[in-house]
Amino acid sequence: MQFSLGPVQYFWPKPQMMQFYRDAADSNVDIVYLGETVCSKRRELKFDDYFTLAQMLRESGKQVCLSSMVLYEAPSELRELRKYVDNGEFLVEANDVGAISMLQERSLPFVAGAAINCYNQHTLRRLQSMGMTRWVMPVELSASWLDELLAQSIVADIRDCFTTEVLGFGHLPLAWSGRCFTARSENRSKDQCELCCINYPHGRQVKSQDGTDVFVINGIQTQSGYRYNLINQLGNMGTNVDIVRLSPQAEGTFDWLAKFQANINGQAPQPLGSTDSNGYWLNLAGMATG
Amino acid sequence: MELLCPAGSMPALKAAIEHGADAVYIGLKDDTNARHFAGLNFDEATLKDAARYVHQHGKKLHVAINTFAHPANFQRWQYAVDSAVQAGADVLILADIAVLAYAAERYPKVELHLSVQASATNAAAIDFYRQFGIKRVVLPRVLSMQQVRALARSCDINLEVFAFGSLCIMAEGRCYLSSYMTGQSPNTAGACSPAAFVEWQDNQGILESRLNGILIDRFAPDETAGYPTLCKGRFKVDDELYHALEEPTSLNTLDLLPQLHAEGICSLKIEGRQRSPAYVAQITKVWRAAIDAVLATPAQFAVKPQWQHTLSGLAEGSQTTLGAYHRKWK
Numbered sequence: 166m167q168f169s170l171g172p173v174q175y176f177w178p179k180p181q182m183m184q185f186y187r188d189a190a191d192s193n194v195d196i197v198y199l200g201e202t203v204c205s206k207r208r209e210l211k212f213d214d215y216f217t218l219a220q221m222l223r224e225s226g227k228q229v230c231l232s233s234m235v236l237y238e239a240p241s242e243l244r245e246l247r248k249y250v251d252n253g254e255f256l257v258e259a260n261d262v263g264a265i266s267m268l269q270e271r272s273l274p275f276v277a278g279a280a281i282n283c284y285n286q287h288t289l290r291r292l293q294s295m296g297m298t299r300w301v302m303p304v305e306l307s308a309s310w311l312d313e314l315l316a317q318s319i320v321a322d323i324r325d326c327f328t329t330e331v332l333g334f335g336h337l338p339l340a341w342s343g344r345c346f347t348a349r350s351e352n353r354s355k356d357q358c359e360l361c362c363i364n365y366p367h368g369r370q371v372k373s374q375d376g377t378d379v380f381v382i383n384g385i386q387t388q389s390g391y392r393y394n395l396i397n398q399l400g401n402m403g404t405n406v407d408i409v410r411l412s413p414q415a416e417g418t419f420d421w422l423a424k425f426q427a428n429i430n431g432q433a434p435q436p437l438g439s440t441d442s443n444g445y446w447l448n449l450a451g452m453a454t455g
Numbered sequence: 456m457e458l459l460c461p462a463g464s465m466p467a468l469k470a471a472i473e474h475g476a477d478a479v480y481i482g483l484k485d486d487t488n489a490r491h492f493a494g495l496n497f498d499e500a501t502l503k504d505a506a507r508y509v510h511q512h513g514k515k516l517h518v519a520i521n522t523f524a525h526p527a528n529f530q531r532w533q534y535a536v537d538s539a540v541q542a543g544a545d546v547l548i549l550a551d552i553a554v555l556a557y558a559a560e561r562y563p564k565v566e567l568h569l570s571v572q573a574s575a576t577n578a579a580a581i582d583f584y585r586q587f588g589i590k591r592v593v594l595p596r597v598l599s600m601q602q603v604r605a606l607a608r609s610c611d612i613n614l615e616v617f618a619f620g621s622l623c624i625m626a627e628g629r630c631y632l633s634s635y636m637t638g639q640s641p642n643t644a645g646a647c648s649p650a651a652f653v654e655w656q657d658n659q660g661i662l663e664s665r666l667n668g669i670l671i672d673r674f675a676p677d678e679t680a681g682y683p684t685l686c687k688g689r690f691k692v693d694d695e696l697y698h699a700l701e702e703p704t705s706l707n708t709l710d711l712l713p714q715l716h717a718e719g720i721c722s723l724k725i726e727g728r729q730r731s732p733a734y735v736a737q738i739t740k741v742w743r744a745a746i747d748a749v750l751a752t753p754a755q756f757a758v759k760p761q762w763q764h765t766l767s768g769l770a771e772g773s774q775t776t777l778g779a780y781h782r783k784w785k
Contacts, residue, residue: 235626235629236576236597236626236629237576237577237579237580238576238577238597238598238599238602239577239602239605240578240605240609242577243577243578243579246579261574261576261577261579261580262573262575262579262580262583262584263575263577263578263579263580263582263583264579265583266579266580266582266583267579269583280629282523282550282551282552282573282574282628282629282642283552284523284524284525284526284551284642284643285523285524285525285526285529285551285553286526286529286553287524287529287552287553287556287557288523288524288551288552288553291552291553291556292552303631303642304631305631305634305635305640305642305643310525310526313526313527314526316526317526337631337635339630339631339632339635340625340626340629340630340631340632340686341597341625341626341629341630342597342624342625342626342700343596343597343598343599343624343626343778343779343784343785344597344624344700344701344779344784344785345785346699346700349699350692350695350699354782354783354784354785355782355785356782356783356785369692369693370692371690371691371692371699372690372691372692373669373670373671373688373690373691374670374672374673374689374690374691374696375670377669377670379636379669379690380632380690380699380700382692382699382700387625387632387686387700389635444638445634445635448638449638450634450635450636450637450638450667451631451634451635451636451638452635452636452669453638
């Protein structure tokens, strides 16, 4: 089993990003994804900065992958996507089929990210034939869904042609909107957002009126209120999960990476906090804990 | 410009046709469509009746098969496609790559539309789906009018937009909020915030709505209590209590009709397969009159107050919005 760091979902100042990736380079993580995946207005790091970081991480022995955005709405955003596709050196994670279209046109391999709607063996097989070499399962699916899907002969026959990845730690990306909820929380419109996401390195917590953490708002993205944490499921994942992804949090990401790596076979389980969940993996509501 | 109306039953379908729909869209009685609600939708026999009735009136029938197929039951989605084609559907509205591929290969002559659930919000995504021979794209409700215009001018494919009804504020097909809270999402179960998980509780005169135990909203006696769709609840951010994601409101694009017409949008979709025949009748009547007016004299088009009055009366929370079409909403 390998471990990966997903792209940073939040809008962090450049020094914080640079420090995070220096720590990533020094860590035992196998794969690093990087790039802006949430909002095209976030430009603390530009494409060239990500590309330079990618080269630095590769030189530190990491496999590197550039992650593209989930929601493309404007032609200018597609021009930015084109830079990712044409980067010439690194594998690209497609999070919208628009990216797959461009990658397919160039006959380039790609990672199908969790926001690509691949729910069954026939879709998976098609994506593989288009160039997919790694599949990140949609976050709402379970271990049993994954097992059932991979057991179908149409994909079992080509199982050596792709790897599988599961998001196993962090606040889950659950939805993307035309609207910016962080700007809304400050009584601003998206056009006048003043890049206020930079003030919320963990996003903003949304609580129910009786105090349950329901969501985290992060710009146009809505995340799970609870932190997803599959650390105690690692030992049972078996061969259907090749890579477990940790989504960077503002604090403690590398401590958790070490805990995950120490518990690959279930030898060092960790107690879950009251705001951790693992429901999706166990075929329950996502916010549940089993 | 086509008026495409929803129907969850034969009476609703008849109401739509009688009041001026050019086409009606329906779904089957299972989880192959995104309005999988108890007591709603069509079985094999009523599907045939629907096709017959619509064709007798010279109109078109679209069948939505727009959830994502499950690994062990792919046959159910194939069967839905087969049944719709055999019943005489004019159009299939599809979202899953595998279902699109199946329909395109098995029935190359049947017209395929890309469902809003496929979440195609840009020209490159539309290009991706062209390999399945789609003739039309239903645009997600996250785009501004400016973005719709840019797509209309740069893509040589027919575009359909949502004109009225419940407002999804998230990019459709990629929203997992409902499964996060209940285990069932539009993608996997064909339902958002399913009724089976809804509880109402009177707490000393305050009405509380919950979804799978999570408090979505509290209503004082003088407030209208809305269905607890989870993105339309009142939540707290720091200490401020408000509709953190969206108010309970309906999309209404009547004001944009001349612009949508000018951009060559080929179809206006009315949301609401879960609505009553009376609702469908009233909405259809208003939109028929409005579309006829814009087609007759686009430059002189003016929204009639009585249309807005009728639509507001039928809207969620009696409120309407231009949603993402209007940049300031974002």
